[in-house]
Amino acid sequence: MTPADPVGPRVAALVRDLAARAGLDRARAYRLRLASDEIATNAVTHGGVDTVSLCGGLDDTRVWVVVEDNAPPFDPRTYDPEVVLTDPHEREPGGLGLFLAHSGVDELHYERTANRNRTTLVIHRELSVPGGNPESSVPDGTAELSVPDASAELSVPGGTMEPGAGGRRGTGG
Template sequence: MRSTDRFRLIGDRGMGTVVAGVVDTVAGMARLSRRQAYRLRLAADEITTNIAAHGYRGRQGVVDIEGGVDDDWAWLHIQDHAPPFDPRAHCPGGVPEIVQEGGYGLLLAFNGIDHFAHDYFDGRNRNTLLVRRPADAHDGGTDDERHRTAGR
């Protein structure tokens, strides 16, 4: 298993840039398709945005993000010290007949990745996002080859 460095974000300043960088690195390491990488980034952006807006309620807080790959999965762990908050409990079950603005980011995020898990332990929320690696992805090659394959 290989992983990225762990990044610590304080407040939401620059959060999108850091999340994008971690996802790009993981996508390259895992040889994800552009579509898979986009969906992983969408999910990670939505989870971190929800942490800042709902977990910390707009106040500054700490968010740790780390990603990696193993034989079958590309993964992200996004952790925070906000009060317990399982985003699955706040996700609409489906699209209603009358669509109102807002509130569907979690639905899009969860439908775009292969697995999501949340647990609260030792005062921390831990969100785990998983995307199955393509069947033809294998370890090896240089970082440049992995980044070219990921479209960078």
């Protein structure tokens, strides 16, 4: 049967929540969701992990999603864009997801820490600065959202995928 896809809906729910809190427009919310989905799905299908942790946060200027997994070291910044630019008749599948993740976000950070891959995907919040008026650059009420531990509040409780999915690898190469 079709492998379960629990990570996609979790990403969608997390980003929906973040976008609502941050007032992200539809396009930015979509890009953050897509990039996070690609990184998380990549860890499951190619990293062969049974656990992907997701959390998110926001401050005055940015909204982010952190994807963590315990797959072998994989730095998503090392993808090869040539893979994507090749004629689709000739190229091997794969590489598209990482390309979309890179293209969609304003910042992509990676670190290997405590034997885990930690990828952070960042979208900049749209701050209207009409004519350089600094007083209107930060909407009222933003301050209360800019708590450093916002990410903890937004952690997805069901962060562990069911053990049955462990070790399954995608066929995408």
